[in-house]
Amino acid sequence: MKIERLSQDKIRIFLTFDDLLERGIHKDDMWREPPKLHELFLEMMEQAYTELGFDASGPLAVEVLAMPAQGMVIIITRGKVNEQRGAAEEEDELEDDIYDMEVTMEQTDVVMYAFRDFEDVIAAAAQLQSSGLSEGGVLYAYKGKYILAIDPAELEQNRFHAVIALLAEYGEATSVTFAVLEEYGKTIMPENAIREICSHFLS
Incomplete structure (x- = not known):
């Protein structure tokens, strides 16, 4: 708590x-x-x-x-x-x-995880892409952390928990609400953040 x-x-x-x-x-x-x-x-x-x-x-x-x-x-x-x-x-x-x-x-149905370091965001995106999730995701910066938000509509129901487990491995659950992120966060990648991160930072 x-x-x-x-x-x-x-x-x-x-x-x-x-x-x-x-x-x-x-x-x-x-x-x-x-x-x-x-x-x-x-x-x-x-x-x-x-x-x-x-x-x-x-x-x-x-x-x-x-x-x-x-x-x-x-x-x-x-x-x-x-x-x-x-x-x-x-x-x-x-x-x-x-x-x-x-x-x-x-x-809210939006899944949000916070990452202290951008290297952790890259590692999480690489794992998500290799598990078959290459579309979707919005990346924000908020109070010194990176927050990846994923709409569950972009996830297949049977893979939901696997995606959560991957995100939890590299990041942490955040108490910031989506409304706060939309209003006060800085949008870094407004769409397909997972694919964008992988294409720019993974050779």
Whole structure:
């Protein structure tokens, strides 16, 4: 579980599928196990407080983005507490130990892996091409890393997991969302990145 502060009132939590499995939550059952998810949320809030001093009191907006290969990105934004509430009302809320949350959920199918070094991007592209995937892929630069994004429509269903395994060998799952990449990332190769990398950097 990785936690980072985005602003004074906003944090981002990245959970891999391994993180979820360690806590007894299978990715297909993510939204069918309320007690386990409640425990997971409490654990996340404790860790956010310990690591970042993020106090999750008051109303919270929780955005959950499920990604097919990487896991889950959870963005938590703390709202402004209404200062006109009475002390008795605040005590009641503390006793309940229930967070006032507004949850929105999204799912993206785009597979994204980050690479620290361009040599790793070349090595991954070479392996992908030799395994039969020579078309597709968009390459971005974002915060000192290279990120390869692949639309699953470009992958045959039976080769999906093999491609993920290859990408994981050279890169790492990233918590950056595709929307953030599109807006803030620098597009290096807008299409057929795998073929372009291989043709330019492999003799």
